[in-house]
Amino acid sequence: MHPHRVTFVIFDGFQALDLVGPYEVFQRAGGYDCTVVAPMPGPVGTDSGLPVHAEHGIAALSPAGLDTLVVVGGTGVHSARHDARLIDWIAAAARGAGRIASVCSGAFLLAEAGLLNGRRVTTHWARAERLAQEYPAVTVRPDPIFLRDGDIWSSAGVTAGMDLALALVEQDQGQQVALEVARHLVLFLRRPGNQSQFSVGLWSMQPTSDPIRQAVTAIHADPGARHDIAGLAAHAGLSPRHLQRRFTAELGIPPATYVERVRVEAAQRALADGGDPIDVVARRYGFGTAETLRRSFHRRLGVAPSDYRERFRSAMGETL
Structure with missing residues (x-):
């Protein structure tokens, strides 16, 4: 051969x-x-x-x-x-x-x-x-x-x-x-072809202080947790008002926007890799309802979760 x-x-x-x-x-x-x-x-x-x-x-x-x-x-x-x-x-x-x-x-x-x-x-x-x-x-x-x-x-x-x-x-x-x-080669096998170039680690600024780093770590560790301003402030050891101001200054976006983007990315992976119903994915990653997930997907990606899953699987079929 x-x-x-x-x-x-x-x-x-x-x-x-x-x-x-x-x-x-x-x-x-x-x-x-x-x-x-x-x-x-x-x-x-x-x-x-x-x-x-x-x-x-x-x-x-x-x-x-x-x-x-x-x-x-x-x-x-x-x-x-x-x-x-x-x-x-x-x-x-x-x-x-x-x-x-x-x-x-x-x-x-x-x-x-x-x-x-x-x-x-x-x-x-x-x-x-x-x-x-x-x-x-x-x-x-x-x-x-x-x-x-x-x-x-x-x-x-x-x-x-x-x-x-x-x-x-x-x-x-x-x-x-x-x-x-x-x-x-210590690589992932394999990052899906339709995975975005714009992952959270690429589009966001990085925290420059330990308190904000603690809050960011908590968000990534469990995207589906509550992550309201009071909870994030507790992780950071700051008052809610101080956390809001410093988080926005260091990362360029408010905490709520950051949380939503991390949750959307987590839901993207779940929709691509698994077959769980959309409402299950929505609850797991902190959206509560499928409708809230749908609104976040439209705002961030311009597509519905069901369309994203279908497009992703179609694209993956073409790469195999």
Whole structure:
């Protein structure tokens, strides 16, 4: 049995982790022949200045016969997409590849090659608006960690490329192999592709004092607990008024808003991973009723809990 051929496309100013993370996943799994190609062979600078050796230049490597093509991202992507020879090579390689994948802003190169027209893709949240504006034929979804649309796979930035690679390994070799790789690399197997890039740990400011840190810890430890201002103040050892003021100053939002966002995220995971009725999920995570949960979902996510569960499961079905 021949190894599965994975070719990574890099360029000056690419993001090192977009390459190294997925590369490590494939190599740990075994059964993959990984190759790195750039416009020219030799050292290629990353956007952090770290040089990486490209084994091949596009002039010397045939674009035919690849199994998986992975195009990485980085701050140099906008210069790279004006390299007509590189774009032509990507387009030719994609025609014969079984799978095409982009990591982070690598989606710009696939779009420039005309490979994403009519497709749904994701990218780093900070690049999503520009991608949608410059390539209106592409449906850009900024929220998921990774996304599959037919033979096109795309992921958010940096470490999300490893989630994408794990999903590809799982497709090729099964969950057990992917699980072993994830354990070895101390990764989750696997963060669901439709999980948001905007988890609480990413969108919120971090507490700068121990009292507010205690309150935040209590919220995350049990999202479904009451967590009214008096209870949080007790955790923090502050008066309710003082807690309200300091919490808002340190995290940028009031305690009630923070609690709701944590609860919504917890309910998202429950709806994605389990089959409990929506009213059970609502009670477990402090919403009280399904109607309150529905209002919070509409306010935060723009969808009803039932629609979220259905969309999530549909998206997961496409990634398997």
